Amino acid sequence: MRIDAVDFFYLSMPEVTLEGDGSQDALLVRVASGGHVGWSECEASPLTSIAAAVCPRSHGACQPVLDSVLGQTLDDIADIPRIARLVGRNSLDLLQADHTWSGIEIALWDLLGRRLSEPVYRLLGWPKAFPKLPYASLLFGDTPEITLAKGRAMRARSFRAAKFGWGPFGQSTAAADRDQLAAAREGLGPDGILLVDAGAIWVDDLQAARQRLGALQEFRAHWLEEPFVSGALDAHHALSRESRSVPLAAGEGSHNPFMARHLIDHGGVGFIQIDTGRIGGLGPAKEIADYAVARGVTFVNHTFTSHLALAASLQPFAGLKDHEICEFPAEPKALAFEITSDHLMPGGDGLVRLADVPGLGMTVDPRTIERYLVDVEIRAKGEILYRTPRVPA
Amino acid sequence: MRIDAVDFFYLSMPEVTLEGDGSQDALLVRVASGGHVGWSECEASPLTSIAAAVCPRSHGACQPVLDSVLGQTLDDIADIPRIARLVGRNSLDLLQADHTWSGIEIALWDLLGRRLSEPVYRLLGWPKAFPKLPYASLLFGDTPEITLAKGRAMRARSFRAAKFGWGPFGQSTAAADRDQLAAAREGLGPDGILLVDAGAIWVDDLQAARQRLGALQEFRAHWLEEPFVSGALDAHHALSRESRSVPLAAGEGSHNPFMARHLIDHGGVGFIQIDTGRIGGLGPAKEIADYAVARGVTFVNHTFTSHLALAASLQPFAGLKDHEICEFPAEPKALAFEITSDHLMPGGDGLVRLADVPGLGMTVDPRTIERYLVDVEIRAKGEILYRTPRVPA
Numbered sequence: 017m018r019i020d021a022v023d024f025f026y027l028s029m030p031e032v033t034l035e036g037d038g039s040q041d042a043l044l045v046r047v048a049s050g051g052h053v054g055w056s057e058c059e060a061s062p063l064t065s066i067a068a069a070v071c072p073r074s075h076g077a078c079q080p081v082l083d084s085v086l087g088q089t090l091d092d093i094a095d096i097p098r099i100a101r102l103v104g105r106n107s108l109d110l111l112q113a114d115h116t117w118s119g120i121e122i123a124l125w126d127l128l129g130r131r132l133s134e135p136v137y138r139l140l141g142w143p144k145a146f147p148k149l150p151y152a153s154l155l156f157g158d159t160p161e162i163t164l165a166k167g168r169a170m171r172a173r174s175f176r177a178a179k180f181g182w183g184p185f186g187q188s189t190a191a192a193d194r195d196q197l198a199a200a201r202e203g204l205g206p207d208g209i210l211l212v213d214a215g216a217i218w219v220d221d222l223q224a225a226r227q228r229l230g231a232l233q234e235f236r237a238h239w240l241e242e243p244f245v246s247g248a249l250d251a252h253h254a255l256s257r258e259s260r261s262v263p264l265a266a267g268e269g270s271h272n273p274f275m276a277r278h279l280i281d282h283g284g285v286g287f288i289q290i291d292t293g294r295i296g297g298l299g300p301a302k303e304i305a306d307y308a309v310a311r312g313v314t315f316v317n318h319t320f321t322s323h324l325a326l327a328a329s330l331q332p333f334a335g336l337k338d339h340e341i342c343e344f345p346a347e348p349k350a351l352a353f354e355i356t357s358d359h360l361m362p363g364g365d366g367l368v369r370l371a372d373v374p375g376l377g378m379t380v381d382p383r384t385i386e387r388y389l390v391d392v393e394i395r396a397k398g399e400i401l402y403r404t405p406r407v408p409a
Numbered sequence: 410m411r412i413d414a415v416d417f418f419y420l421s422m423p424e425v426t427l428e429g430d431g432s433q434d435a436l437l438v439r440v441a442s443g444g445h446v447g448w449s450e451c452e453a454s455p456l457t458s459i460a461a462a463v464c465p466r467s468h469g470a471c472q473p474v475l476d477s478v479l480g481q482t483l484d485d486i487a488d489i490p491r492i493a494r495l496v497g498r499n500s501l502d503l504l505q506a507d508h509t510w511s512g513i514e515i516a517l518w519d520l521l522g523r524r525l526s527e528p529v530y531r532l533l534g535w536p537k538a539f540p541k542l543p544y545a546s547l548l549f550g551d552t553p554e555i556t557l558a559k560g561r562a563m564r565a566r567s568f569r570a571a572k573f574g575w576g577p578f579g580q581s582t583a584a585a586d587r588d589q590l591a592a593a594r595e596g597l598g599p600d601g602i603l604l605v606d607a608g609a610i611w612v613d614d615l616q617a618a619r620q621r622l623g624a625l626q627e628f629r630a631h632w633l634e635e636p637f638v639s640g641a642l643d644a645h646h647a648l649s650r651e652s653r654s655v656p657l658a659a660g661e662g663s664h665n666p667f668m669a670r671h672l673i674d675h676g677g678v679g680f681i682q683i684d685t686g687r688i689g690g691l692g693p694a695k696e697i698a699d700y701a702v703a704r705g706v707t708f709v710n711h712t713f714t715s716h717l718a719l720a721a722s723l724q725p726f727a728g729l730k731d732h733e734i735c736e737f738p739a740e741p742k743a744l745a746f747e748i749t750s751d752h753l754m755p756g757g758d759g760l761v762r763l764a765d766v767p768g769l770g771m772t773v774d775p776r777t778i779e780r781y782l783v784d785v786e787i788r789a790k791g792e793i794l795y796r797t798p799r800v801p802a
Contacts, residue, residue: 249667396783
C-alpha cells in the first residue's frame with residue numbers, strides 16, 4: 017500500500033509565555049495509507065517543521081520532507097527505515113527535516129500497528145512492556161517556597177519521583193540554587209527520587225556546573241540533567257568524572273542517533289534521554305535503547321507534552337525491565353492533556369503501563385484539534401504550499 | 410546603535426533540478442542598524458530558514474530567531490557573540506535556527522566592517538589576508554567522458570586544483586568509481602591537485618568507503634571528502650586510520666562549532682571544511698580555524714554558491730598562510746554568480762585574494778534580486794509573519 021496523505025495540525029494555547037514549558041503548542045501529524053491512519057506528535061516549532069515538510073526544493077540533497085514520503089510503499093515495518101534513509105539522503109542539507117520526519121515516522125508505526133493489530137513495542141521487537149516508574153516533570157518555582165509547594169503537591173499525588181528543572185535554576189548564584197534544591201528535597205520527602213534539570217543553562221561552562229555539585233550531592237539528586245548543550249561532549253565528560261555520585265543525564269536535543277551515541281561514548285552520561293519526536297522517531301530511539309544496554313547506560317524517555325507523545329516515547333524501551341524510570345508530564349497545559357481522550361495515568365501502585373493494544377493505543381480527540389487549531393497559510397512561487405487542513409471527523 | 414531591521418530575500422532559478430547543485434537558489438539577508446547595512450547569504454532551504462526567523466514562539470527556549478536580534482545593541486564586535494548566545498539560548502529547541510542565524514551573523518560583521526571601515530578578517534583578528542589557491546568545485550559528470558571534459562575545461566581555465574563530487578560517484582560499483590577517478594585525473598593532468606567528494610553517500614558504511622581507497626590512492630586524490638554523514642565519527646575515525654595517504658575532509662554539515670571539533674578530535678579528519686552560512690557565522694568559523702591550527706588540521710572553506718558567500722567563507726582563515734587551498738564555485742548557476750556585481754576571480758598567478766576593503770567587500774546587485782526574487786507569504790494566527798520585501802534601491 018502507498019502512503020496517501022500526511023497532514024499537519026498546529027495547535028496552540030491562546031497565549032504562549034516565555035516559560036520553559038513545551039506543552040504550550042503542538043504539531044500533530046496524521047498519516048493515511050490504504051484506509052488506515054496513524055497519529056503522532058512532532059516536538060518543537062510547528063511552523064518551522066511544517067515549512068520543512070513543504071518547502072520548495074533547493075537541490076537534490078535539500079528536498080522537502082514530504083517528497084520522500086508521499087506515495088511510498090508501506091507494506092511492512094522494513095519500509096519505515098527505508099523511507100528514513102530516503103529522507104536522510106534527500107533532505108541532508110535541510111536541518112529542520114529531522115524534527116519533521118520524527119513525527120511522521122512515529123505516525124507510520126502507529127498506522128502499521130493498527131493495521132497489523134499489534135502494539136508498536138512488539139513491532140519494535142519487545143515481547144512485552146514492563147511497567148515504568150513515572151517521575152513528575154516540573155519547572156522549578158520562581159522561589160524556593162513555590163518549589164517546596166510543588167514537591168509537596170507531587171507527593172500528595174503519590175509520585176515517588178519528581179524532576180525539577182529550568183525556571184531560575186543555574187541563572188543566579190550557587191547559593192540560590194542550593195536553596196531551590198533544599199526546597200525540592202523537603203517537598204518531596206526524604207524517600208522521594210529527586211532529579212534535577214539544568215536545561216543546558218551553563219552551555220559549556222564546566223566551572224559553573226561544578227559549583228552546584230556539592231548541593232546536588234547534599235540533597236541526593238539521582239541525576240543532573242543537561243548541565244550543558246548537547247554538543248559539549250568534553251564538558252559533559254569532565255563533569256561526569258567529578259560527579260560520580262550524581263550521574264549525568266542528557267540527550268533530549270539529539271536529532272539523530274549519532275548525537276546520542278556520542279553522549280554515551282564521549283560524554284560519560286549515565287542516563288540517555290531520548291525524545292522520539294526529535295531523534296528521527298521510534299526506530300532510531302530503539303537503536304539507542306539497544307546501544308545503551310550494551311554500554312551499561314540507562315535509557316529514559318524525554319516527554320513534556322501530550323499523552324500521545326508519552327505513549328510513543330515509552331515504546332522504544334518498553335521491554336527493558338531495569339530501565340524503569342520514565343518522564344511523565346505532570347503539569348501540562350490543557351491543550352497537551354486534551355489531545356488524547358485516553359491517558360496513561362499511574363495505577364494504584366504508582367506505575368505507568370502501556371496496554372497491549374494496537375499501534376500507540378491512543379485516541380486523538382478531534383474536539384481538541386478544533387479548539388486549539390492554528391490557522392496557517394504558506395504561499396511561495398505562486399502556489400499554496402500549506403494551508404491548515406480541516407479537522408478530521 | 411540598535412539593530413533596526415533584518416530582511417530576507419529568497420531567490421530561485423526558474424527551474425530547480427535534482428542535481429546536487431546548491432547554487433540553484435539563495436537566501437540573502439540584509440541587516441540595518443544606525444543608517445548602515447550589511448549583507449550575507451544563508452545556506453540551504455530558504456523557506457524553512459525564513460520560518461525559523463519569524464515563527465510564533467513555542468516556549469522560552471523555542472523562540473523565533475528574530476526575537477533575539479531585532480532591537481539589540483550593535484556597538485562593537487563583542488555584541489555579535491553576545492547576540493549569538495541569546496539566540497542559542499532562546500532558540501535552543503528550534504533546529505533550523507542555526508542556519509538562519511548564520512546568515513544574520515555574517516551580515517552583522519559586514520555591517521560593522523563597513524561602519525568601522527575595516528575588512529572583516531581584521532575584525533576577526535587577522536592582520537592581513539594571504540592569497541588562497543582556489544580549487545574548482547564541480548559535480549562528477551554522468552559519465553567518465555563528461556568528467557574528463559570537465560577536468561580539461563578547468564585546466565584550460567588555469568585551475569591548478571579541482572574537486573569532483575556527488576553525481577553518480579559512490580552509488581554504483583567501485584569499478585565505476587575508478588573509471589570516474591581515472592577520467593578526473595586525466596582531465597586535470599598529472600600535476601593537478603585532485604580532490605574527491607563522496608557527498609556522504611555511504612552514510613556510515615565503512616566497507617563501501619574502503620572499497621574506493623585503492624583507486625583514490627592510485628589516482629592520487631589529495632583528500633576524500635564526506636565519505637559519511639557528519640555524525641558518523643566512528644566510521645570517519647576507522648577510515649582515517651586506513652587511508653593515511655588520502656586524508657579525510659569533512660565538516661560542511663556542522664551547524665555548531667562542537668560538531669566540527671568532534672570531527673577533528675574523534676573523526677580523525679585532516680581537513681575541516683566549514684560553511685560559514687551554516688555553522689553559526691564567522692565567529693564560530695574563526696573559532697574552528699584556531700582550533701584546527703592547534704590540532705594540526707587544515708581549515709578549508711565550504712562554498713558552492715555566490716561570491717558573497719565566498720567572500721564570507723574566506724574571512725575566518727584569511728590570516729592562515731599555510732592553509733592555502735580554498736573552495737571556489739566554478740560552475741555556479743547564473744543566479745548565484747549575479748548576486749554580486751564584483752567577484753573574487755583568480756589573478757594571473759591563479760590565486761584568489763580578499764581585498765583590503767570594508768566589510769566583506771562585496772556589492773549586492775539589486776537587479777539580480779529583482780530578477781530571481783520568489784514571492785512568499787506566511788500567515789499564522791491571523792497575522793502576516795512574512796511577506797517578500799521590496800527590492801532595495
